[in-house]
Amino acid sequence: MKMDHSLPLEYSTDQNKLNILGFWIFLGAEIMLFATLFASYFTLANRTGNGPTGAEIFEITPVLIETFLLLTSSFTIGLGIHAMRLGKQKAMLTFFSVTLLLGLAFLGVEIYEFVHYVHVGAGLQTSAFTSILLTTLGTHGAHVTLGLFWGLFIILQIKKRGLTPQTANKSFIFSLYWHFLDVVWIFIFSFIYLKGMM
Amino acid sequence: MKELFPAKQVLGFAFSILLTVVALAVIFLDMSFQMGMLILLVTAFVQAGVQLIVFMHAGETEDRPAIYTNIYYGVIIAIVTVLGTLLTMVWDM
Amino acid sequence: MEFFERFAVPHPSPAIYASMVAIGLVVIAIIAGLTYFKKWGYLWREWLTTVDHKRIGIMYLISALIMLFRGGVDAVMMRAQLSAPENTLLDAQHYNEIFTTHGVVMIIFMAMPFIFALMNIVVPLQIGARDVAFPRLNALSFWLFFMGAMLFNISFVVGGSPDAGWTSYFPLAGNDFSTSVGTNYYMLAIQISGIGSLMTGINMITTILRMRAPGMTLMKMPMFTWSTFIANVIIVFAFPVLTVALAMGTMDRLFGTQFFTMENGGMDMLWANLFWVWGHPEVYILILPAFGIYSEVISTFSRKNLYGYKSMVASMVVISLMSFLVWVHHFFTMGQGALTNSIFSITTMAIAVPTGVKIFNWLLTMYKGKITITTPMLYSLLFIPLFTLGGVTGVMLAMSAADYQYHNTMFLVAHFHNVIIPGVVFAMLAGLTYYWPKMFGFMLNEKIGKWTAWLLSIGFLLAFMPMYITGLDGQARRMYTYSEATGFGTLNMISFVGAIIMAVGFALIVYNVYYSTRYASRDISSDPWDARTLEWSTHNPVPEYNFAIVPEVKSSQALWDAKKEGHNLFKGKYEEIHMPNNSGAPFLMSVVFFIWGFAMIFSLWIPAIIATIGIFAFMAHRSFEQDHGHHISVKEIEETETKMRGAK
Numbered sequence: 001m002k003m004d005h006s007l008p009l010e011y012s013t014d015q016n017k018l019n020i021l022g023f024w025i026f027l028g029a030e031i032m033l034f035a036t037l038f039a040s041y042f043t044l045a046n047r048t049g050n051g052p053t054g055a056e057i058f059e060i061t062p063v064l065i066e067t068f069l070l071l072t073s074s075f076t077i078g079l080g081i082h083a084m085r086l087g088k089q090k091a092m093l094t095f096f097s098v099t100l101l102l103g104l105a106f107l108g109v110e111i112y113e114f115v116h117y118v119h120v121g122a123g124l125q126t127s128a129f130t131s132i133l134l135t136t137l138g139t140h141g142a143h144v145t146l147g148l149f150w151g152l153f154i155i156l157q158i159k160k161r162g163l164t165p166q167t168a169n170k171s172f173i174f175s176l177y178w179h180f181l182d183v184v185w186i187f188i189f190s191f192i193y194l195k196g197m198m
Numbered sequence: 199m200k201e202l203f204p205a206k207q208v209l210g211f212a213f214s215i216l217l218t219v220v221a222l223a224v225i226f227l228d229m230s231f232q233m234g235m236l237i238l239l240v241t242a243f244v245q246a247g248v249q250l251i252v253f254m255h256a257g258e259t260e261d262r263p264a265i266y267t268n269i270y271y272g273v274i275i276a277i278v279t280v281l282g283t284l285l286t287m288v289w290d291m
Numbered sequence: 292m293e294f295f296e297r298f299a300v301p302h303p304s305p306a307i308y309a310s311m312v313a314i315g316l317v318v319i320a321i322i323a324g325l326t327y328f329k330k331w332g333y334l335w336r337e338w339l340t341t342v343d344h345k346r347i348g349i350m351y352l353i354s355a356l357i358m359l360f361r362g363g364v365d366a367v368m369m370r371a372q373l374s375a376p377e378n379t380l381l382d383a384q385h386y387n388e389i390f391t392t393h394g395v396v397m398i399i400f401m402a403m404p405f406i407f408a409l410m411n412i413v414v415p416l417q418i419g420a421r422d423v424a425f426p427r428l429n430a431l432s433f434w435l436f437f438m439g440a441m442l443f444n445i446s447f448v449v450g451g452s453p454d455a456g457w458t459s460y461f462p463l464a465g466n467d468f469s470t471s472v473g474t475n476y477y478m479l480a481i482q483i484s485g486i487g488s489l490m491t492g493i494n495m496i497t498t499i500l501r502m503r504a505p506g507m508t509l510m511k512m513p514m515f516t517w518s519t520f521i522a523n524v525i526i527v528f529a530f531p532v533l534t535v536a537l538a539m540g541t542m543d544r545l546f547g548t549q550f551f552t553m554e555n556g557g558m559d560m561l562w563a564n565l566f567w568v569w570g571h572p573e574v575y576i577l578i579l580p581a582f583g584i585y586s587e588v589i590s591t592f593s594r595k596n597l598y599g600y601k602s603m604v605a606s607m608v609v610i611s612l613m614s615f616l617v618w619v620h621h622f623f624t625m626g627q628g629a630l631t632n633s634i635f636s637i638t639t640m641a642i643a644v645p646t647g648v649k650i651f652n653w654l655l656t657m658y659k660g661k662i663t664i665t666t667p668m669l670y671s672l673l674f675i676p677l678f679t680l681g682g683v684t685g686v687m688l689a690m691s692a693a694d695y696q697y698h699n700t701m702f703l704v705a706h707f708h709n710v711i712i713p714g715v716v717f718a719m720l721a722g723l724t725y726y727w728p729k730m731f732g733f734m735l736n737e738k739i740g741k742w743t744a745w746l747l748s749i750g751f752l753l754a755f756m757p758m759y760i761t762g763l764d765g766q767a768r769r770m771y772t773y774s775e776a777t778g779f780g781t782l783n784m785i786s787f788v789g790a791i792i793m794a795v796g797f798a799l800i801v802y803n804v805y806y807s808t809r810y811a812s813r814d815i816s817s818d819p820w821d822a823r824t825l826e827w828s829t830h831n832p833v834p835e836y837n838f839a840i841v842p843e844v845k846s847s848q849a850l851w852d853a854k855k856e857g858h859n860l861f862k863g864k865y866e867e868i869h870m871p872n873n874s875g876a877p878f879l880m881s882v883v884f885f886i887w888g889f890a891m892i893f894s895l896w897i898p899a900i901i902a903t904i905g906i907f908a909f910m911a912h913r914s915f916e917q918d919h920g921h922h923i924s925v926k927e928i929e930e931t932e933t934k935m936r937g938a939k
Contacts, residue, residue, distance in 0.1 A: 007259070011259060014501075017259070017261070017501065018424045018425070018497055018501055018502075020259075020261075021261050021264060021265070021497050021500060021501060022424060022425060022493050022494070022496075022497040024256075024261075024264075024265045024268055024269075025268055025492075025493045025496050025497060025527055026493050027268075027269075027272075028268045028269065028271065028272040028527055028528065029272075029489060029492075029493070029527045029528065029530070029531045030531070031269075031272035031273065031276050032272060032275060032276055032279070032527075032528045032529075032531040032532060033531035033532075033534060033535060034276075035275075035276030035277075035279050035280055036279065036531060036532045036535040036536070036565065036568070037535055038280055039279055039280045039283040039284070039565075039568075040283075040535070040539065040550070040561060040565070042280065042283075042284055042288070043283055043284065043287045043288055043558065043561055043564075044550070044556065044558060044561070047556030047557070047558060048556055049549070049554065049555030049556035049557075050555060051555065051556075060225065064222075067218060068215075068218075071211070071214055071215065071218065072211075074214075074249065074253060075207065075210075075211040075214075075253075077253075078207050078210075078211075078252070078253040079202060079203065079207060081255075082202065082204055082207065083202055086201065086202070088202070091202050124542075124546065124547075124548055125546070125547040125548060125549065126549070126555065127549055127555040127556045127557075128549045128550060128552075128555060128556035128557045128558060129556055130549075131542070131548035131549045131550055132550065135538075135539070135542070135548070149907075149911070150914065153911060153914045153915065154914075156915075157914075157915065166917070170914075175253075175254075176254055179249050179250075179253045179254045180249075180254075182249060183245075183246045183249050183250075186218075186242050186245045186246060186249075187242055187246075189218075189221070190221055190238040190239075190241065190242040191238060191242070194221055194222070194224050194225055194234075194238055195224075195234070195235070195238060197225045198224050198225055198231065198234045261500070261501075264500050271524070271528070271612075272528060274612075275528050275612075275615050278615055278616060279532070279568055279615065282568075282616070282618070282619070283561075283564055283565075283568070285627075285631055285634075286564060286619050286627050286631050287558065287560060287561060287564055287627075290627050290628035290630050290631040291626065291627050291628070
């Protein structure tokens with residue numbers, strides 16, 4: 001396997017470069033996936049039928065907690081990649097673990113939020129608005145859940161195999177995924193919650 | 199310890215927190231819908247840009263043009279889809 | 292007993308029972324044949340687990356041809372039903388099912404795999420690469436497509452076919468009006484194969500961006516590679532829309548959500564909107580690779596460089612953006628205001644311009660060229676006038692005010708068949724004939740090939756020109772019959788005759804494969820057409836590693852220039868080649884996807900949950916797996932190369 005030592009470990013082989021570019025293109029597809037959900041959300045946001053409106057059910061406190069948890073986790077995974085590039089495996093694993101814990105906390109608050117919505121009569125089947133709201137949030141939440149497992153697997157692999165071109169490559173790609181989920185959340189925060197409460 | 203917290207990323211994080219706080223103004227201050235949307239659009243897109251450049255290292259290899267083209271293309275098509283759908287389904291229905 | 296009743300076909304007929312028996316017999320025959328000839332191991336090792344882009348391409352090709360016949364039988368049945376007024380060959384329900392499956396099968400399970408077949412076989416060879424960027428993912432893409440297709444095709448014997456049209460508009464496709472599981476099949480089978488298509492898109496873009504031979508800059512890529520690149524860009528940005536729309540449709544049908552319902556705020560029109568946000572780019576996903584094939588074929592058989600290379604590329608880039616700006620023209624009559632309709636009318640007319648540029652480029656490529664009329668060239672020559680006709684009626688349909696007259700009539704049906712058959716199908720058949728020697732090491736018979744091209748063209752004109760007339764006279768699409776007083780009888784009978792002639796043409800393709808396999812000479816060079824691009828510079832059939840030495844490229848016609856100027860494309864000596872390992876995981880994972888889809892369709896929640904866990908288990912396994920591929924030694928390469936050269 002040809003190695004290129006002028007670049008960080010995650011770019012060091014041809015396959016690694018392919019993987020990173022391929023994942024960026026996948027993120028392009030993810031942009032469209034969420035754009036479609038947003039387009040549907042904006043179309044259906046005022047179509048509440050007999051159900052509640054957004055302003056009636058949104059609560060700012062859990063949303064703010066979720067936002068700060070996810071923003072911080074995006075920061076810590078960035079630090080994790082920085083540590084990885086310095087070759088500090090232990091610091092990197094700490095940052096990755098913190099990231100996953102923050103992600104888990106985010107998920108916990110989101111589950112609380114969902115329970116709250118169902119409790120106040122905004123279930124998946126209530127109206128077009130609640131259907132698209134829960135589907136959009138749920139799609140993001142499912143991505144976070146998948147990310148938690150993925151991140152855990154990567155931590156286990158680094159513990160077992162150390163920082164190799166393969167594990168570094170996976171970690172970097174995972175960080176792209178995690179930052180992207182943060183970007184999506186910012187749009188959910190701004191255009192679903194804040195716009196809904198405005 | 200200090201080398202683990204590069205200034206660029208710490209500042210990026212502080213900036214994103216700041217943007218979030220600014221965005222919160224739309225619900226705590228009294229303003230028109232248009233003004234509120236303007237603030238949200240600016241803060242959200244700037245925030246996304248911060249993530250892209252500071253944290254995601256989008257421009258560090260020879261694939262930079264491909265990656266940026268990909269993202270811009272995606273964002274343009276996404277905006278067209280959202281606005282076109284709204285035009286057809288809501289504003290002009 | 293109640294449990295099994297859900298699998299019964301709601302509207303059985305003798306034809307469906309006969310199909311059940313036929314399917315059963317074919318499955319038994321395949322299993323018996325594989326066992327008798329002891330081919331299970333061969334099938335598993337060489338095909339089911341392969342990650343070789345050429346073999347995956349061939350599997351796409353076989354699937355596409357089988358689906359072509361499935362969809363073709365549907366087409367002939369529809370034309371037979373309509374050949375006479377008040378015909379009773381099919382009842383309304385069967386007719387609904389047949390036009391639905393005809394559309395889905397032809398677009399999603401015939402045209403898409405056909406272009407993927409050619410992309411897979413040609414693109415890595417054309418750019419001088421040894422495989423695609425993600426070979427394992429490529430295998431997964433194929434198997435997901437294949438399982439989606441199989442899932443869709445069992446619908447007519449298990450539980451009932453979808454019957455709400457290939458567009459599956461709500462509320463017709465909702466639970467109130469489509470009570471059978473048919474539309475569930477539609478939602479889930481397309482979802483599974485759509486995920487495969489998205490992966491192919493990512494794979495091809497990465498391959499083309501990063502794996503080109505040294506010297507091949509973007510503006511020195513052959514035109515088919517360019518068209519593949521642009522088509523895959525459209526795939527990556529269009530297919531997620533379909534994914535979301537199908538997921539929402541599935542949730543409406545299975546979980547009682549309110550996206551497209553008629554109450555509680557649901558908006559049925561949103562489905563049509565989302566469907567066409569994907570659906571219109573999809574049209575260009577199909578036609579751009581077709582244009583790429585025509586560009587290669589016309590340039591090769593005119594013995595000239597492609598005229599206007601830069602404008603060809605520019606027009607495709609413009610098309611890729613504009614294809615996302617025209618979708619509303621599919622539902623001008625839905626009720627949105629004049630402003631929206633005007634905007635989308637103008638964008639629709641504008642997108643005809645870059646397509647027109649391409650037509651002129653092909654004509655100018657042929658101008659003063661030394662044209663040899665081979666079968667692929669004959670298809671290209673027939674394509675230009677026939678496709679232009681379809682393009683012009685498309686501009687007619689683009690005018691939103693006039694569209695109120697044409698909408699949902701046979702005029703529209705004639706239009707889109709007029710662009711898809713001469714545009715996509717002819718290109719695929721041209722590509723099939725052109726690349727056949729590259730895939731199998733012998734040529735298809737030219738005489739039978741030309742007969743096929745002529746029969747298809749004549750059949751096409753007879754089948755679809757009358758529809759323009761009956762459409763303008765008011766014959767609606769998707770109506771299973773019409774009264775004698777309408778006077779549509781004669782023209783529809785002509786259409787039926789045309790459909791039969793086309794069927795004969797397609798049957799001739801099968802005969803040609805049989806005839807050529809038996810009688811064609813195996814003693815052909817690696818470059819039988821005297822072609823211009825890299826795929827013809829390696830052996831026939833292509834060795835596993837494609838190129839023993841990676842070629843160095845100076846122009847978009849690398850091989851032609853090398854032949855004319857006498858320079859060597861392959862400098863340097865043999866080095867060890869790294870190749871990916873085969874894997875059974877893509878096939879097995881797709882089988883689990885099939886089970887998942889089937890369980891979801893019939894609301895069998897426990898198997899669905901188990902299958903979902905299974906899918907994630909495969910992903911987890913992939914995460915932990917370490918697979919570094921294998922190396923082909925210099926000695927092995929030398930042996931293969933000597934043998935191949937001897938065989939030539």
